[in-house]
Amino acid sequence: MRIGTTVLLTGLALLSTGGGVAAVAAAPTAITGPVASVKTTSSTATGTVNPGGRATSWYFEYGTSTGYGNKTATKSAGSGAGNVQVSGALTSLAPGTTYHYRLVAVNAAGTRRGADGIFTTLAAPAVVTGTARSVTATAATLTGTVDPNGRATTWFVDYGTSTSYGSRTALRSAGSGTTAKSVSTRVSKLAAGRLYHYRVVATSDAGTTRGADRTFTTTGAPLVRTGAAREVGPTTARLTGSVNPQGRRTTWYFEYGTTTRYGSRTPKSPAGSAFGEQAVTAPILGLEPTALYHYRLVATNDKGTTRGADLTLTTTGVTLAARAQWVVYGRAVLLSGLAPTRRAGESVTVFAAKFGARSPVAVATAVTDDGGVWSYLARPAIRTTYLASSNGVTSRETVIGVRPRVRFHRVGRARFSVRVLGTRSFRGRRVKLQRLTSVGWRTVKTIRLSRRSAMTFRVQLRKGRSTLRVVMSVNQAGPGYLAGISRTIVYRR
DSSP: OEETTEEOOTTEEEOOOSSSOOOEEEOOEEEEEEEESOOSSOEEEEEEEEOTTSOEEEEEEEESSTTOOEEOOOEEEESOSSOEEEEEEEOSOOTTOEEEEEEEEEETTEEEEOOOEEEEOOOOOEEEEEEEESOOSSOEEEEEEEEOTTSOEEEEEEEESSTTOOEEOOOEEEESOSSOEEEEEEEOSOOTTOEEEEEEEEEETTEEEEOOOEEEEOSOSOEEEEEEEESOOSSOEEEEEEEEOTTSOEEEEEEEESSTTOOEEOOOEEEESOSSOEEEEEEEOSOOTTOEEEEEEEEEETTEEEEOOOEEEEOOSOOOEESOSEEETTOOEEEEEEOTTOOTTOEEEEEEEETTOSSOEEEEEEEOOGGGEEEEEEOOSSOEEEEEEETTEEOOOEEEEEEOEEEEEEEETTEEEEEEESSSOOTTOEEEEEEEETTEEEEEEEEEOOTTSEEEEEOOOOSSEEEEEEEEOHHHHOTTOOOEEOOOEEEEO
16 A cells, blocks of 8 residues: 555565655564484574664573473574574483474564474483392393483493402493393402492493492302400300301301400301301300400301401400509508499498518408499518409509608708618618709719618719619519609708
8 A cells, every 4th residue: 555655565674754754674483493403401493583773682591391481592594684593502311301492583563473383302321330140259130221312322331349440341222222132241250259249331322321230259168257245244144146148058157365365266157058147156254253364256158257347355354453563661552443333332442462472361351332332452571462352353453552652851061961761671782873864864872881781871973963863673672672763852061
């Protein structure tokens, strides 16, 4: 229709009025094309845009429904009047998923949306690592399933003694079907009695899938684990542990004794021939009270003998411990321990055997406090062996050494006195006066004791400060005594 100088065209926009129409422009057209380069998580969509003579931009919408929800970056198609081929990357897709997409073009004259298109991303093979079957000392059959998800697929099995694997089976085809297919392969030249890791791996042009790690153990020498000691009493205990026969007929026993040489063992017992740990236990009798024992579990089959870790237990009974291993003559040492009942009000008899005595004699009776704790302040005059007894159970011996008491005094200018005390006279015994130097204690005078086990003496010392002490050696102290050492004296000349 012509009205004056204005031309009206459906779908077109007037660009010029007056003496005539110079040019017209229209809303763009958008034609959704096919997808290209479909992958597991991305694809490339194509299409055609005609700008209709105006500056036009375009993008693709895409998503798992016709609601889309995602779009590519907006790009320019120019402002020409001809068709423009366009393509856009659709990213962050899920494998094996159906997507909708369409091309959208926009200019000042309007927006045009292309037809809805559909495509499905590729899916990598689905893999399940199965069980290990027909396990022997050196071989096993490893199983699993592979679903190619419609793509030509190959598979193999990784295996080795760690999750680094290190070995793999030959590559095999799983076809290109869309359902799970059972697969299996035999591996050999394995080490007996070893734990192996394995997994099924499948690959197609859609990617590689690794199944979960699983393990099996080849048959061989049994596996053992020494467990904790239970029901420990003064003379008995129950030993525990576990044995894995590794598929071979297996027997087990416990070794025990007061050293790692053991020396005693429980009777042999059968553990069967299955795979997997089974708990074992055995009582031991005739033990010494309050004694430390070593023990371990031992299992044997036709592939060898396995010894478990060494563990220890301490039998119950009255215990005895000393605050110190030696004292100076005339001073005390605290003895203490626990009664086997662990109750208050129990009587504990303390026995002592002085050096040279044939047998110990009772020297005190202590009464336990809360928890069965007892104590006794002993004053040994010479090396003494102590024991404690309660409810018919006797503790282990504790020996307390004794040093002679060496008294050392200054009595005048360069004059000193020394006296040694003990249960016997030290007449005629020698003591040494020592001075501290940069390299240690140095003897400056040897003194022989009088009949009173004493002596007053003079000593010529160099000018300056001297730190002095008197020492009686263990040989001079005699049987039943340790070496004696006095306090130090600082002397200035």
